[in-house]
Amino acid sequence: MSTDRGRPRARRSPTSGRATIYSVAERAGVSIATVSRVLSGTAVTSPEATERVLKAAHELAYVPQNSAKSLASARYQTHAVVIGSLDGPYYSELLMGYEEVAARHDQELLLVVADLPRRARTLADLRARVDGVMIAQMDIPAEEIAALAALIPVVVVGRTRLEGCDVVISESTDTANALTRHLIDVHGRRRLVFVGDPDQSSDVAARHAGFQAALTESGLDPVAEPLRVPYTEQGGDAAVALVLGLPSRPDALVCANDEVALALGAGLRRRSIVPGADLSLTGWDDVTAARYVRPGLTTARQPVREMGGRAAELLHRRVGGSAGPVGQHVLATEAVIRQSCGCPD
Amino acid sequence: MSTDRGRPRARRSPTSGRATIYSVAERAGVSIATVSRVLSGTAVTSPEATERVLKAAHELAYVPQNSAKSLASARYQTHAVVIGSLDGPYYSELLMGYEEVAARHDQELLLVVADLPRRARTLADLRARVDGVMIAQMDIPAEEIAALAALIPVVVVGRTRLEGCDVVISESTDTANALTRHLIDVHGRRRLVFVGDPDQSSDVAARHAGFQAALTESGLDPVAEPLRVPYTEQGGDAAVALVLGLPSRPDALVCANDEVALALGAGLRRRSIVPGADLSLTGWDDVTAARYVRPGLTTARQPVREMGGRAAELLHRRVGGSAGPVGQHVLATEAVIRQSCGCPD
DNA sequence: TTCGGTACTGTAAGCGCTTACGGAGCCACG
């Protein structure tokens, strides 16, 4: 019947008893369009209508259904955050920094822990679920990231040399250089070894480059190839054996991160080789434990929280279309001199 | 015209160029219903249709639009994870454990860091965005949680005495008791003090209860009221002054967590009071630093990862409706004896 | 041959929003 034509189509059943835009409209005596306009502030509405809608919405404890909003507006108000693990303070700190800024822009966070096995599916699927993706995981191939970046805005943290997406990193090479120079110039070290695999992440590669540069500038050669161990406690334990197996005992160990340095230091000490005295030991990241061990671990502090914040800001802009050409954002790093290099307390 | 009646309504424009269920249906030569059935596996489809749909979907790189799915099915396939902070290893570990199990059930994770200021809005809004909520934050009032639990399935980790939702905790009282008895019976401590505020969290309250019970069972009285400091490094620093200000110097400090214990230990040592020798010091949580400091910190290890996993499992069941009555799930805790209590290396 | 099942499939309604479009009411101006 044509008498039906003018009114909103009959609703099914009140599915969940939850208020919808229809119930709010009815209670406020306006159309759903007006409710939408009032609540999203996208168009002018009369003071009376505005007030009535607000009142009705409040009385019904109305919360807009997220899925309906997204479907109609083609916006998710959500960023995906892709990390490989939450081990150690690095990712936690990064996530906190990211969250803070994202929340300021009313963006929600979808946490994706992307193991290798489940990655392929997940990563591509994200484009049907979020507005943009932040990646802070080292072991995802560059091509995979590039493919994703072609579908949806992507910002990457902590690694470099990526095409088509913004990158946020902290300065590594110069600081690693300075730290290494400190060992050479101040502590007179001559037989230095880098502990960590430069090929595993561009970040570590940059640190290694700084290390290498410092040696070259001082006319030295490394005592050995980098000791390629994983960036974990286990890696540090493994490094103990490698160090002891070296033809000539090094007098300085520059580690890719604190975890490795701490485990390596503890292992050496068990063999009566005392970091700070018998050799210099440095880490990277300034984890909490670094300032509790004795001797305190000389290391470098990345502005991790700020990196997260910057990444969130960038991605938000990029999603909103108000960002310039993609580029690389480098934040400053600070060397933290404690005693494991040989400095006095 | 009635000739139009039989065919699917005309689509607007190909909004984003992305494949939809319509394009897949068209390419496969079937209806969208069949596509949906094939891809979700909710009904039998002929081998030929199945294959054609799969092929078309693959060729078009089709990913179902999450918002449309949710809107139509009233399911989000997402859990909210509410935490107060990611500081320290506790929350990271919890989150990892949770994520692992949630992923196994194909549930996504919405990360909500709920500061006090933004909490009220966020928490209630979650019901229009996720299927269930996991809360691992200590400072949310019980009533607020109860209110949320009335709207949507909720599971709480690490605190007790909550109505209407599942609770996952680790055993605290007995382990705290055992740890305290160790100090009394093995190390002959008599002047014990608890460091931490039992009123801040039910978890710490339980540890304090165990501490208190051990004293009572041994016919002792605590030397002083609990030193009510925050559970942070700053709290530990503050505790140093409190300890030194005590009328009688305690010979054992039982701390609410490792962070406090580590900072307190470092502070005391600076005053030439050596943990392990001059007094016993214990923590709780077994953070990474606990095994690197000297003396190694005697502490207790909660099965944090398992707690996260259990919580995810519970919430998934509860959302699916296949869970029994709400209840409390207690996992075992393990005392970790190192040297800060006075034990030899 | 007829009829009831069984195995699939298509049609279309509906999920709860956003938003283009057009209309109503009102004022100022010619």
Place this chain on the structure above:
DNA sequence: CGTGGCTCCGTAAGCGCTTACAGTACCGAA
């Protein structure tokens, strides 16, 4: 008094799915 412009509002189409319902085709039993 007619007209143009402005402000506010309602109508309805559409977002891309799921799923109830109603076939259709085919087979075996009566």
